[in-house]
Amino acid sequence: MSGCMREDKAVSVLVTGSSGQLGRDVCRELERRKIPYVGRNSDTMDITDRDIVLKQIQTYCPDVIIHCAAYTAVDRAEEEPERAFAVNEVGTRHIAEASKKIDAKLLYISTDYVFPGTGTKPYETTDAPEPQNVYGRSKLAGERAVQEILEQYFIVRISWVFGEHGRNFVKTMLRLAETKSGVQVVDDQVGSPTYTVDLAPLLCDMVQTERYGVYHAANEGECSWAEFAEAIFQEAGKSVAVERIATGEYKAAGAVRPLNSRLSKQSLTDAGFSRLPVWRDALARYLSGAMDENLRN
Numbered sequence: 553m554s555g556c557m558r559e560d561k562a563v564s565v566l567v568t569g570s571s572g573q574l575g576r577d578v579c580r581e582l583e584r585r586k587i588p589y590v591g592r593n594s595d596t597m598d599i600t601d602r603d604i605v606l607k608q609i610q611t612y613c614p615d616v617i618i619h620c621a622a623y624t625a626v627d628r629a630e631e632e633p634e635r636a637f638a639v640n641e642v643g644t645r646h647i648a649e650a651s652k653k654i655d656a657k658l659l660y661i662s663t664d665y666v667f668p669g670t671g672t673k674p675y676e677t678t679d680a681p682e683p684q685n686v687y688g689r690s691k692l693a694g695e696r697a698v699q700e701i702l703e704q705y706f707i708v709r710i711s712w713v714f715g716e717h718g719r720n721f722v723k724t725m726l727r728l729a730e731t732k733s734g735v736q737v738v739d740d741q742v743g744s745p746t747y748t749v750d751l752a753p754l755l756c757d758m759v760q761t762e763r764y765g766v767y768h769a770a771n772e773g774e775c776s777w778a779e780f781a782e783a784i785f786q787e788a789g790k791s792v793a794v795e796r797i798a799t800g801e802y803k804a805a806g807a808v809r810p811l812n813s814r815l816s817k818q819s820l821t822d823a824g825f826s827r828l829p830v831w832r833d834a835l836a837r838y839l840s841g842a843m844d845e846n847l848r849n
């Protein structure tokens with residue numbers, strides 16, 4: 553029996569992290585599909601507060617929770633692991649508990665950083681996780697919380713996210729192009745960019761099914777960060793030279809980054825879900841549609 557507090561239920565989906573890069577496009581997609589939803593951010597529902605989470609979720613009583621909220625400051629997480637775990641593990645535990653109470657489907661967004669990043673083979677969903685940094689460990693702990701509490705769930709690991717809202721690599725490169733004629737970018741970290749506008753419809757499709765499981769979802773194809781930067785400058789018509797460097801040459805403190813972020817999307821195909829378009833096409837669409845103002849956010 554569902555533990556909902558009200559019967560006149562108008563909300564179908566609750567989106568956490570609705571002010572974030574991905575959450576905003578998930579909300580936009582729900583709006584486009586005319587699916588009633590409510591979005592929550594850290595001001596309106598701090599997921600580290602169990603009472604607030606249980607109360608709000610039992611009040612809204614959604615059929616589905618798309619859990620995009622996370623502590624995403626990968627480098628800062630090394631300095632404040634307690635905070636990263638409080639949001640990504642404990643906060644996710646609260647969301648999973650609340651989903652269980654009201655019998656809502658839960659979709660948890662996770663990351664390529666749960667993997668060790670060795671080798672060159674794309675990671676299958678069944679490969680053993682072994683995160684190399686605090687952020688990755690905290691997101692994996694979130695996955696484990698979901699799996700402990702719920703029998704059925706969607707866990708969707710994504711990588712190298714870009715979209716109109718929030719900070720991302722594409723915006724950083726375009727900002728650098730304003731003042732620089734050359735940039736150094738690492739060429740030995742390889743993965744796939746994920747365009748939020750392409751991912752959001754897949755997430756909305758998924759939660760309308762009972763095809764639960766662990767999935768990897770990123771745009772098709774792969775590139776290094778240097779190749780991604782070159783494509784960004786080309787598509788945007790900027791003449792900026794990219795000097796390809798190795799991770800060891802990049803003088804930045806912070807979290808260890810996996811060299812291999814390739815994700816196999818076989819589980820999507822096996823479950824009958826459509827895979828996302830190739831990343832280069834996604835980048836072109838993003839840049840042609842992006843307003844200067846949005847790129848400066």
Ligand SMILES: NC(=O)c1ccc[n+]([C@@H]2O[C@H](COP(=O)([O-])OP(=O)(O)OC[C@H]3O[C@@H](n4cnc5c(N)ncnc54)[C@H](OP(=O)(O)O)[C@@H]3O)[C@@H](O)[C@H]2O)c1
Binds near residue numbers: 592624643
């Ligand atoms: N960005 C990437 O490259 C990347 C790669 C792989 C996986 N992911 C995963 O993708 C998901 C979405 O990432 P994103 O790039 O959209 O993140 P983002 O832009 O940093 O947004 C994070 C969202 O989480 C919310 N949030 C943070 N702490 C919270 C708390 N204590 N209680 C409630 N809400 C809280 C934020 O709300 P406020 O605005 O109120 O702070 C914001 O809405 C996350 O699960 C992330 O781990 C991201």
